[in-house]
Amino acid sequence: MKVALIADVHANLPALEAVMEHARRKGCEAFWNVGDSVGYGAFPEEVVAILRRQAVNVIGNYDRKVLEVKKQDAFWRETGMPEKRMAFNWAYDHLSEESRKWLSSLPEQVRMEVEGKRILLLHASPLSAKEHLSPETPLSRFEILAEAADADLVVCGHSHRPFSIRAKKTVFVNPGSVGRPDDQDSRAAYATLTLRKGRFRLCQYRVPYDVKRAADEARRRGLPEAFAQMLLRGVSLSGILEEESPGRGDLLLSARKFAELCGAEAEHARQVERLALKLFDLLKPLHGLGKRERFLLQCAAILHDIGWVKGGNGHHKTSLRLIREAPQLGCFSSRERGIIGSIARYHRGKLPSEGHSAYGALPEGDRFTVCALASLLRLADGMDASHGSVVREIALRMEPGRILIECRVPSTAFWERESTEKKKDLFELTFRKELKIEWSQA
Numbered sequence: 001m002k003v004a005l006i007a008d009v010h011a012n013l014p015a016l017e018a019v020m021e022h023a024r025r026k027g028c029e030a031f032w033n034v035g036d037s038v039g040y041g042a043f044p045e046e047v048v049a050i051l052r053r054q055a056v057n058v059i060g061n062y063d064r065k066v067l068e069v070k071k072q073d074a075f076w077r078e079t080g081m082p083e084k085r086m087a088f089n090w091a092y093d094h095l096s097e098e099s100r101k102w103l104s105s106l107p108e109q110v111r112m113e114v115e116g117k118r119i120l121l122l123h124a125s126p127l128s129a130k131e132h133l134s135p136e137t138p139l140s141r142f143e144i145l146a147e148a149a150d151a152d153l154v155v156c157g158h159s160h161r162p163f164s165i166r167a168k169k170t171v172f173v174n175p176g177s178v179g180r181p182d183d184q185d186s187r188a189a190y191a192t193l194t195l196r197k198g199r200f201r202l203c204q205y206r207v208p209y210d211v212k213r214a215a216d217e218a219r220r221r222g223l224p225e226a227f228a229q230m231l232l233r234g235v236s237l238s239g240i241l242e243e244e245s246p247g248r249g250d251l252l253l254s255a256r257k258f259a260e261l262c263g264a265e266a267e268h269a270r271q272v273e274r275l276a277l278k279l280f281d282l283l284k285p286l287h288g289l290g291k292r293e294r295f296l297l298q299c300a301a302i303l304h305d306i307g308w309v310k311g312g313n314g315h316h317k318t319s320l321r322l323i324r325e326a327p328q329l330g331c332f333s334s335r336e337r338g339i340i341g342s343i344a345r346y347h348r349g350k351l352p353s354e355g356h357s358a359y360g361a362l363p364e365g366d367r368f369t370v371c372a373l374a375s376l377l378r379l380a381d382g383m384d385a386s387h388g389s390v391v392r393e394i395a396l397r398m399e400p401g402r403i404l405i406e407c408r409v410p411s412t413a414f415w416e417r418e419s420t421e422k423k424k425d426l427f428e429l430t431f432r433k434e435l436k437i438e439w440s441q442a
């Protein structure tokens with residue numbers, strides 16, 4: 001027997017549909033869902049309708065939060081998380097009475113015996129409805145939970161972290177989140193379980209789906225913009241809210257909207273943004289720049305290719321001009337526009353020179369900021385040369401006199417290798433260190 005293990009759908013219908021189709025193609029005959037079926041996403045009623053008919057289900061803490069939101073209004077008012085309060089209320093209001101009844105009738109745990117294996121389905125952990133289990137949870141904790149579980153296989157969700165771990169005679173598996181992954185990979189996660197002759201085998205998958213549909217529908221149905229961003233970028237809500245410290249959230253939003261208006265390739269911009277910020281964070285000991293500069297780099301990554309709206313030729317220069325002049329970006333100060341525009345300009349082509357009018361007009365300190373940040377953007381753009389988001393992970397090693405960056409890719413990544421090699425010039429020049437880039441199999 002082959003079963004699809006799903007968790008944390010969070011009312012994301014396009015992701016659920018993609019996973020179910022993928023699982024059926026893999027030969028799955030059943031779906032076991034370990035909760036957090038609603039909350040966050042724009043399709044609570046549709047998702048419940050499918051899960052009701054097609055899955056074995058348990059309840060998750062977010063399902064409860066939605067069901068109890070009206071009773072807990074005083075609590076939600078005090079938490080200072082207006083987005084969550086609004087979204088749980090919205091989910092409650094958009095679930096039918098019947099669906100709410102069904103959700104609240106779901107058990108905390110389901111125990112069954114299949115092909116001689118004792119299986120336990122639950123949302124969080126055998127000892128708590130809120131405990132987050134992840135690959136970082138100590139083995140000693142899993143051993144205590146294994147005692148309590150009294151099962152051969154425990155299927156759990158809640159942490160949105162895909163893993164499987166054996167502790168004593170029990171295997172714990174989390175298939176990851178279908179509808180709200182937050183490991184910066186927006187694809188839906190799930191797992192398959194094959195049970196045969198008293199043995200079982202697990203396989204974890206990531207499935208691309210129409211993320212844009214899920215995000216657009218969240219916007220169309222009036223959910224907070226942070227929810228759409230969460231799906232598009234595959235990050236947690238708290239990650240987005242933190243980054244959007246006063247004022248910056250609105251500025252980032254304006255940048256994203258303008259990039260969309262210019263028809264910039266959204267998937268590529270997201271990958272470049274992700275890689276550029278990752279490089280910034282990893283290389284912090286080298287550049288020593290702070291939150292403000294990180295934010296400028298993020299804006300430049302979002303906007304770097306908007307110049308394509310006037311054609312590919314010299315598009316980096318068009319990006320600079322638009323960033324400095326477009327009325328839609330009027331919320332940025334002219335100094336910010338000069339810096340962001342210059343970072344974007346140097347994502348390709350010639351290196352910064354005082355003869356370039358925008359760069360030449362910057363004060364000395366801003367020129368260093370531009371060189372340092374453009375060198376990272378240039379690398380990040382090279383690492384997505386095919387626009388295929390092939391670089392999954394990057395790691396860093398600093399040695400005296402040289403820096404090693406390891407890119408993990410599932411394919412040969414021919415274009416990325418060639419382009420990144422060419423584009424490391426500004427980095428080596430700015431930081432006066434040799435940069436070696438290695439490519440390994442993801």
Ligand SMILES: [Fe+2]
Binds near residue numbers: 010158159160
């Ligand atoms: Fe969840």
Ligand SMILES: [Fe+2]
Binds near residue numbers: 060061062157158
């Ligand atoms: Fe949860």
Ligand SMILES: [Fe+2]
Binds near residue numbers: 272
């Ligand atoms: Fe690009």
